Amino acid sequence: MDDTALTFTSLVCALLVAGLIVRTVLLSRQIRHVARHRASVPAAFAQTISTEAHHKAADYTIAKARFAQLETAIEAALLLGWTLLGGLNALNQFLLALMGGGLWQQLALIGAFTLIGGLLTLPLAWWSTFRIEERFGFNKMNLGLWLGDLVKNALVGALIGLPIVALVLWLMGAAGPNWWLWAWGVWMGFNLLLLVLYPTLIAPLFNKFEPLQDESLKNRVNALMQRCGFAAKGLFVMDGSKRSAHANAYFTGFGAAKRVVFFDTLLQQLSPPEIDAVLAHELGHYKRRHIVQRVVLMFALSLVGFALLGWLSSQVWFYTGLGVTPSLDAPNHAMALLLFMLVVPLLTYFLSPLMAQLSRRHEFEADAYAVAHTDGRDLASALLKLYKDNASTLTPDPAYARFYYSHPPASERLARLQTATA
Ligand SMILES: [Zn+2]
Numbered sequence: 001m002d003d004t005a006l007t008f009t010s011l012v013c014a015l016l017v018a019g020l021i022v023r024t025v026l027l028s029r030q031i032r033h034v035a036r037h038r039a040s041v042p043a044a045f046a047q048t049i050s051t052e053a054h055h056k057a058a059d060y061t062i063a064k065a066r067f068a069q070l071e072t073a074i075e076a077a078l079l080l081g082w083t084l085l086g087g088l089n090a091l092n093q094f095l096l097a098l099m100g101g102g103l104w105q106q107l108a109l110i111g112a113f114t115l116i117g118g119l120l121t122l123p124l125a126w127w128s129t130f131r132i133e134e135r136f137g138f139n140k141m142n143l144g145l146w147l148g149d150l151v152k153n154a155l156v157g158a159l160i161g162l163p164i165v166a167l168v169l170w171l172m173g174a175a176g177p178n179w180w181l182w183a184w185g186v187w188m189g190f191n192l193l194l195l196v197l198y199p200t201l202i203a204p205l206f207n208k209f210e211p212l213q214d215e216s217l218k219n220r221v222n223a224l225m226q227r228c229g230f231a232a233k234g235l236f237v238m239d240g241s242k243r244s245a246h247a248n249a250y251f252t253g254f255g256a257a258k259r260v261v262f263f264d265t266l267l268q269q270l271s272p273p274e275i276d277a278v279l280a281h282e283l284g285h286y287k288r289r290h291i292v293q294r295v296v297l298m299f300a301l302s303l304v305g306f307a308l309l310g311w312l313s314s315q316v317w318f319y320t321g322l323g324v325t326p327s328l329d330a331p332n333h334a335m336a337l338l339l340f341m342l343v344v345p346l347l348t349y350f351l352s353p354l355m356a357q358l359s360r361r362h363e364f365e366a367d368a369y370a371v372a373h374t375d376g377r378d379l380a381s382a383l384l385k386l387y388k389d390n391a392s393t394l395t396p397d398p399a400y401a402r403f404y405y406s407h408p409p410a411s412e413r414l415a416r417l418q419t420a421t422a
Helices: 003-036 051-082 087-099 103-135 143-174 179-206 215-227 264-269 272-287 290-312 316-320 333-373 376-389 398-404 410-421
Strands: 209-211 235-238 249-252 259-263
Touching (some): 003 316, 003 333, 003 398, 051 087, 051 103, 087 103, 103 143, 103 333, 179 290, 249 272, 259 264, 264 272, 272 290, 272 376, 290 333, 316 333, 333 398, 333 410, 376 410
Antiparallel strands (some): 209 235
16 A cells, blocks of 8 residues: 555544544433433423423433444444455455456446445344334334335335446546546436436335325315415325324425325324414425525535546545555446445535534524414424424434534424514
């Protein structure tokens, strides 16, 4: 290894250790803070949340945080195993000996990596669903459905993912030094296509979507959408209860393909005025252009990412510094993609507080929109029900919440709603 490679290895290790420390400190803070406030319901919620629900939220939050600590350690070990300990290099050499160099070998490398990585983390996914979610009464899946989902996900992923990966690999070899600009264009086009295809073709593979039947609710919702000047193609109810008791509502699609999707669990838990308020909040995200902002931001960040990948993939130290011997007589494009996907999160992790901050600002804006178009008290009571039914803690650690929370903590959010409606 030369000096640059060694410097790069040290940089990667430093980022890995720093990330591990920050994650572990934040998770233990969260666990300690929630445990310390477990005994009694915070004063602001004394009238609305029972001690029993408060205990459940605390226990659920702590169980998830402990599990996240385990996951963090396992993911770091896997990263080291793939890179510096030689996992990817061995897999690549094996496939080279088997198939020779070329596009098929590179596709096989990416396919094998994804499959092995998926299998290695499968026990974690199983534990999360059948131990944690199950213990708190959220899991509605049996093993058959879970395995079926797994197979379907793998098939859909291969069917959609392999052609796009093949196209990118081909561009890397054939489009000259500025291939990354072309690859970025292809990647963006693919993402926009997914936004259109997902709600109409992919989501129905996993859930049933039925037009909203309840006439009076339909009238309410249509009146609200008219009031807000919003056109959607349809109102759908999704059988979310098939997998989980967690409730949600969302919009998908773009332009004429826009649709509103309610989880059946949400319709069961909320009263019609509360559903209106939650929907108005979601409309607020559209009206305040949050969705467009997010897409534009994603475009810009991926352009930076592809430019970085374009540069890194032509540096020998990028490979040797991560435990891989690049081939001299076969393309290394797939390897560059994999190494990049493995190490970039070490860097972007430290951007998560900025993204979370932006997201929380959007949530406040969407709440304000809902208050302007429906009764803010309905949104407040809907949020309370959702916090309770999802066993979300009312007392997160402030530092943890600032770093990770995409939504403002309950106390801040409800206090803001109270001021707005008073
Ligand atoms: Zn929101």
